[in-house]
Amino acid sequence: MIGSFLNVLIYRIPEGKDFVKERSHCPNCGKLVFWYENIPVLSYIFLKGKCSKCGWKIPLIYPTVEIITGLASWALMPTILDSMNLGLYLFFFSVFCCFLVHFIIDVKVQILPDVINIFLGVVFLAYAISFYSYNFWLLGAGVGYFFPYLVSYGFKKLRGVDGLGLGDVKLFGVLGIMLGPLGIVQNIFMSCMLGTIVFLILIPVFKLNRETKVPFGPFIILVASAQIFFPDAFDKFSRLLFF
Ligand SMILES: [Zn+2]
Numbered sequence: 001m002i003g004s005f006l007n008v009l010i011y012r013i014p015e016g017k018d019f020v021k022e023r024s025h026c027p028n029c030g031k032l033v034f035w036y037e038n039i040p041v042l043s044y045i046f047l048k049g050k051c052s053k054c055g056w057k058i059p060l061i062y063p064t065v066e067i068i069t070g071l072a073s074w075a076l077m078p079t080i081l082d083s084m085n086l087g088l089y090l091f092f093f094s095v096f097c098c099f100l101v102h103f104i105i106d107v108k109v110q111i112l113p114d115v116i117n118i119f120l121g122v123v124f125l126a127y128a129i130s131f132y133s134y135n136f137w138l139l140g141a142g143v144g145y146f147f148p149y150l151v152s153y154g155f156k157k158l159r160g161v162d163g164l165g166l167g168d169v170k171l172f173g174v175l176g177i178m179l180g181p182l183g184i185v186q187n188i189f190m191s192c193m194l195g196t197i198v199f200l201i202l203i204p205v206f207k208l209n210r211e212t213k214v215p216f217g218p219f220i221i222l223v224a225s226a227q228i229f230f231p232d233a234f235d236k237f238s239r240l241l242f243f
Pocket of ligand 1: 026027028029030031051052053054055056
């Protein structure tokens with residue numbers, strides 16, 4: 001059900017639509033979705049992936065988001081459920097949901113919405129205040145915001161075009177709260193590397209040129225996911241990479 005709500009966010013945030021009050025409807029013909037057509041995953045199967053009125057093909061991304069969110073909520077579940085673990089569970093699951101929404105919106109429309117960055121910031125801040133010293137997260141946020149900001153400012157001065165979107169800069173700043181100064185520098189470095197490798201592969205496939213706008217957020221998010229959800233594996237990997 002939360003995955004279903006994330007679909008609503010993914011669809012409505014870029015269009016500036018209300019995502020709480022408005023009832024679900026078919027984007028093609030406007031038909032209101034009945035409750036039994038709105039059951040996560042099952043309704044997609046039961047509707048055979050089509051709107052019951054106009055036959056509009058429901059994109060496969062909808063049930064995919066629902067399945068991925070369901071799997072994540074299960075995979076993150078702690079073995080012993082006390083209040084501490086419940087808090088941590090809610091934290092990690094919230095981060096996962098924000099990352100998923102950011103990722104798909106950025107791929108679709110090359111935007112990292114402010115509302116998601118702000119929510120992530122609040123969640124990270126709550127965690128950072130509970131577990132880190134204030135200079136760790138303050139410095140992390142500072143480095144995460146100003147380092148990419150200066151690079152992007154310089155790039156714009158030199159080339160006259162935006163190299164890095166402001167949404168990416170804000171996301172780096174917000175992630176800095178959670179990752180600290182060293183972690184965010186590692187993220188900046190590795191997401192740039194990952195992005196470069198993927199684009200070098202994609203350039204011939206999609207015949208991209210230097211002027212093509214490409215989303216960068218997904219790479220930041222992939223690296224941050226490794227850092228936040230698999231910290232031990234990430235440490236081993238980064239040690240292998242750096243020294
Ligand atoms: Zn329809």
